[in-house]
Amino acid sequence: MDTTVGDVYEVFRQEEQGDPFRHAGNLLAPDDDLALQYARDLYGRRHESVRLWVVRRAAIMEVKDADLLASQLDRTYREGAGYRITVEKRKALRARVAAERGEAK
Amino acid sequence: MEDQAQIDEFKARIDAGGKVEVGDWMPEDYRTRAIRFIEMHGNSELMGALPERDWILRAPSLRRKLALTAKIQDEVGHGQLLYRVAEDLGKPREAMLEDLIAGRTKFHNVFHYPTRTWADVAIIGWLVDAAAIVSQTALRSSSYAPYARTMTRICWEEAFHLKQGEDAVLTLMAGTERQKEMCQEALNRWWGPLMHMHGPNTPAERDGDLAWKIKTKCNYDLRQEFLATYIPKIREIGLEVPDPNMRHDQATGSWLYTEPDWEELKTVVRGAGPASQERLGFRRFNYEETRWVRDAVLGSASVAA
Ligand SMILES: [Fe+2]
Numbered sequence: 022m023d024t025t026v027g028d029v030y031e032v033f034r035q036e037e038q039g040d041p042f043r044h045a046g047n048l049l050a051p052d053d054d055l056a057l058q059y060a061r062d063l064y065g066r067r068h069e070s071v072r073l074w075v076v077r078r079a080a081i082m083e084v085k086d087a088d089l090l091a092s093q094l095d096r097t098y099r100e101g102a103g104y105r106i107t108v109e110k111r112k113a114l115r116a117r118v119a120a121e122r123g124e125a126k
Numbered sequence: 127m128e129d130q131a132q133i134d135e136f137k138a139r140i141d142a143g144g145k146v147e148v149g150d151w152m153p154e155d156y157r158t159r160a161i162r163f164i165e166m167h168g169n170s171e172l173m174g175a176l177p178e179r180d181w182i183l184r185a186p187s188l189r190r191k192l193a194l195t196a197k198i199q200d201e202v203g204h205g206q207l208l209y210r211v212a213e214d215l216g217k218p219r220e221a222m223l224e225d226l227i228a229g230r231t232k233f234h235n236v237f238h239y240p241t242r243t244w245a246d247v248a249i250i251g252w253l254v255d256a257a258a259i260v261s262q263t264a265l266r267s268s269s270y271a272p273y274a275r276t277m278t279r280i281c282w283e284e285a286f287h288l289k290q291g292e293d294a295v296l297t298l299m300a301g302t303e304r305q306k307e308m309c310q311e312a313l314n315r316w317w318g319p320l321m322h323m324h325g326p327n328t329p330a331e332r333d334g335d336l337a338w339k340i341k342t343k344c345n346y347d348l349r350q351e352f353l354a355t356y357i358p359k360i361r362e363i364g365l366e367v368p369d370p371n372m373r374h375d376q377a378t379g380s381w382l383y384t385e386p387d388w389e390e391l392k393t394v395v396r397g398a399g400p401a402s403q404e405r406l407g408f409r410r411f412n413y414e415e416t417r418w419v420r421d422a423v424l425g426s427a428s429v430a431a
């Protein structure tokens with residue numbers, strides 16, 4: 022990083038009140054005050070954000086663990102989509118129950 | 127002393143659908159209520175892991191065991207997320223845990239009851255989680271934005287909880303007579319607690335949490351929503367709702383039912399439910415057993431500081 026021009030800052034913006042903050046981009050600024058000013062100029066001047074967060078890139082850490090984040094193991098037992106079979110099971114059961122109730126009458 | 131004009135302005139902002147972020151100014155009443163509400167939610171997630179925990183070793187197949195373990199891990203995770211939101215509002219986590227195990231704060235009524243058979247676990251996964259999803263989905267529009275965003279994340283995980291529970295119920299109901307009976311018995315046991323779950327019909331105008339839009343739907347509406355979706359689903363698979371008065375009233379469009387015993391709810395959440403003390407006892411034991419971990423972690427933080 023060229024220290025004569027400053028630090029890289031990542032900018033996160035909130036589009037509507039209550040929304041999660043989303044990464045918008047980054048900027049280069051010589052200090053915190055100018056980083057805030059540049060963020061206003063770049064991401065705030067068209068009312069496209071209700072809030073802006075500006076964070077030094079150096080302060081951002083990343084989790085790098087493919088075994089966790091993109092595991093090759095079968096994890097379908099812990100996902101809603103792993104239970105699509107319930108649609109078929111319910112259909113079959115509903116038909117059976119309806120038939121039994123019909124016979125009972 | 128708070129400035130009334132500032133409070134009025136805040137109230138007007140909330141009424142207009144405005145959202146509050148953690149660093150914003152907020153009236154003390156808002157902060158206190160938000161902490162209490164979110165803390166109780168966090169307590170419930172943490173305590174909610176226990177009834178099902180009893181069944182990890184007894185789950186009927188490896189996949190069910192994996193699913194149950196994952197669900198319980200999620201619930202404890204929800205507790206962590208929620209405690210963090212409450213902590214950010216100003217109540218330290220240690221204080222929340224200590225208040226919980228000392229019985230000074232509450233957790234949801236359903237987690238004060240024992241799980242007698244595997245069918246109880248199936249009914250909890252399906253219907254207790256379904257009832258919780260109804261509440262939590264509504265909370266996605268809470269005026270307290272960090273809480274609302276946490277709800278979005280939690281609801282996403284809850285979808286799996288409900289599905290694995292429903293799958294277990296459907297499997298039992300498609301099984302032998304004994305399995306069906308077991309499932310019906312579990313539904314009978316859980317029906318009372320389920321009807322209590324959304325709370326008494328406190329009039330909206332007397333509900334301060336509703337006034338600040340910390341929560342957005344009244345208890346009555348939440349219960350109606352739950353019944354409208356799940357009564358037909360329960361009945362069509364051959365289960366009977368153990369309330370002879372349960373029916374949909376065409377004229378009003380709402381569900382009629384036998385009024386639940388609200389005294390039981392009060393007794394139970396006060397810590398006098400059938401499994402309350404055993405569960406709190408386990409938490410106390412667990413809290414002591416893990417003290418060294420907290421000391422090690424917090425100790426190193428204070429040294430670094
Ligand atoms: Fe949960």
Ligand SMILES: [Fe+2]
Nearest residue numbers: 201255284287
């Ligand atoms: Fe859940």
